[in-house]
Amino acid sequence: MFEEDIRIMKSREAIVQAMDQLLKQKPFRKITVNDICRTAVVGRTTFYAHFEDKYKLISYILQQEARKLEEILLSSSPEEVILEALLDIRDNKKLYVHLFVKEVPEELKQLLQHTFNIFFTNILQVCKEEGVKMASDNMPSLVAYYSSGVVGMLIWWFETNFEMPAEEVVSCLSNLLGFLWEVR
Template structure:
């Protein structure tokens, strides 16, 4: 039983790593399940035992990123969190560019939007519970505002080949979002 669990875990990790490797080479839209299987050295049956399709795989990846982000927010000051995230994006710019800028599908845009919506909903609910004075009582409007603002700013930065230093983008985002972590 334990050996089977290890194989399952290793297969899942290989699939996740294959997606990351492929995203550094080409846009998400051009990545096929066959590409993922070949890169991960797993069969299609193994892939489909873990994920329904490549969209469920990328959704899983984005959920893992959201969890990582929420964990580091609890342990670090906002400015440091934002800077670390932006430096990670800049360091892996080919991956992020291929994932979010080049030929982005509606499905992928929706996944990205949903990930940030959940992220900001969680943060705003905590703020509200702790008595933070929010600029509006309408949580859906605030979530939409922050999601679109942050995603738009990061996409602009990527589309402009990360020409502005990460520290400058961090400063701007920190000023706009800082009160959410106070």
């Protein structure tokens, strides 16, 4: 059974790595399940045993990234986390441009928005528990506001070819969102 678990984990990781590799070559909408399977060297049955479709795969990848950011957030300042994420985006420009800028399908925009919604729900819940005064008691509206703003700013940054230095983007986001991590 343990060997089977390792095989399952290795095939899932191969599929994730294949998507990462393909996103560096072409836009998300042009990537097919066949492309992923060919690159991962797995059969379609194996792919579908792990993921319903390529949207579920990218959702899984985004959720993993969000978890990593939340873990880093516990050991680093929010500004350091944001800077690390932005530098990763800039350094992996092709991947992110193919994922979020080039002819972005509506489903992918919604998925990105959903990922940020979860992220901000968690952050705002902690703030609320720590007694941070919020602009509103309506959590869903605050989550929508912050996640839409961050997603919009990231897409703008991609579309302007990262003209604004990552440190300046961090400063801007910190000014806009800093109260979320300042204890009052």
